[in-house]
Amino acid sequence: MNTATMARNNILGRLRAAPVAALPPLPDVKAWFDSQRRNEDLAQRVLRLRAAMQAVKTEFHDVTPTDWPDVLLRIAAAKGIGNLLVGSNTAHGDELQAHPLGQLQLVHYEQPIEAWRDRMFDGIDAALTSARSAVAEIGSIILWPTPSEPRLMSLVPHIHFVLLDATSIHSDLHSAITAEGWSSGLPTNALLIGGPSKTADIQQTLAYGAHGPKELIVLLRHATGAAS
């Protein structure tokens, strides 16, 4: 038996040899969340999400399915963003591409990161991704990165734009996990993001832009005519 198998067997053996008391019952997590869940409609969930995320410096902009590229381009111009990383073969990437972009250059994430790592780290100002959904209670958006919108898009560029459909906001994390069936299969990487990256490691003073994005800008996409 090699060392690796031996270590495994020894550890499991010691755990199994430990005295067994009465086994505790399976905790009822669902009952707890059911008892705590507020009776909220979508508009109230939107408000809670915004309040929680804005409290940690996330920007929110209400957009419609047709005007969001204009809104994004206006913000990008105001912030002096030179280039924007978009995924390959995404509907929103194509929509944006169809607009007159002015000074803004679109960069498509088409190559494995190894082929352009330095440019990703030193030459990209901002990125645009979609969000899968969001959680009102804990003020977080949910991202499941895909081959067309990879993981580093929401991490390395200094500014992260996120397109979030207002209809996709869950009440709490438990209902998000259950409604979306997470336990039957997760992607390589799933993420909850609550705001731009931050730290309070120097004398408990809060500073934004630690290692990830310095700014998180949520484009909250309402069905046409529903923008508040």
Place this chain on the structure above:
Amino acid sequence: MSKVIPIHPMDDFKERSRSVLNNPGQRKNFRSAMDFLQAKRKSQFPDQAELEGLRELGAEIRRYSLAHLPRLLEQLETSLSANGIQVHWAETPEQANAIALEIAQRVKARHIIKGKSMVSEEIEFNHAMEAAGIEAFESDMGEYIVQLAGEKPSHIIMPAIHKTKQEIAELFAREVPGVSYTEDVDALIQIGRRVLRRKFADADIGLSGVNFMVAETGTLCLVENEGNGRMCTTVPRVHIAITGIEKVVERLEHVPPLYSLLARSATGQSVTTYFNLISGPRKPDELDGPDEVHLILLDNGRTQAYADQQLRATLQCIRCGACMNHCPVYARIGGHAYGTTYPGPIGAIISPHLLGLQSTYPLTFASTLCGACSEVCPVKIPIPDILVRLRNEAMAQPDSEEASLRGSGAARTVSGSAVWSVWSQVYSRLGLYQLASWFMSRGRALSPNEQGAWTRSRTPLVPAPKRLRDLLKERKP
């Protein structure tokens, strides 16, 4: 840079404590940091009933997970393997370092970038890698500062809590090329960001800890604010995660309550910036993420705690640090005085299993048993009860039935045992007790002025001139 500070030299625990107590600057840093963290936590739990309900649920989840630990670890191994994550088991720090080193040498790694991992501190990972000529670079801002200063973390959540911004400004100006002195916190963080971005891009391996492991889905969960954890687990070609065997839960739905308790108890936030769920290496059609993901499961004495029904509760810990933030002893002596990887109340009850009672028993006495730690513990670990139990273990007769731990009986002394044996004789025999108390009260003038530790900060103890028995006799008509 790699000045190695020895950990766990217990003999000078008292000396180190005294030196901090005599340093008003450090005491002020810790006091204000603790006040800040206590207030932040309190603001997150405005509803006492909600807090108590959630703590009970958190404790139930942890107890359930521990009760099923061997089964859950096997289930975890199966699901992780199915997801393409390679699982390694280590009984000792040496084995854990050897596993990491073997991976590093196979992929010819020269630079390792590290996310926050207390287990990597526990096994002295950086030292082991440097000895093999591999750079291990910390990327959590607090850990980066501490490493740059050649120190160790003084808190499990806020590693550089003992440093002022002036000290950090001086450190950066001295150690980071091309940086001039600034006390502006935003500017200091941007300096760290600039240095570390290069490190992320150039690293061959990313090392991280794990907050929760999910057996049913084969998922590693990482909780963080800075984004360095995501960098370490996404940018390099190889990701090695290392954690203790106790961190597993059965189901994904067990995670939300623990995550909420962790974020709110640790730093008083409703949520952290990032909650990162990793369930596999890069797939063939994906453009980033590591090609290899490894998990090292470490025992290092945890199975000793597990073997005892009472001490097993120690393993419920989710490493939020609330116990140290509320501990009157930690607030006064700070994290370094403990001399162990995990300081504060949780450190005093976990370290004896990792290092043996011989070197750690003084920590179990460094508590007033006030109970603040167990009151704030999000998973309801009865820390004071466990401290008392460990004190008893430290005083137990070696090889007796009470001595069940590595180093049991380490605090037992011949003179101490003799005193207690006389005491128990005197107090269990009436005649002997009367005789002894008569001599004590009549001979009170002979009481010594020097009474060891008692008289260091108190007046000497002198028996009363009359015994209770004598006083009662006088009152008789």
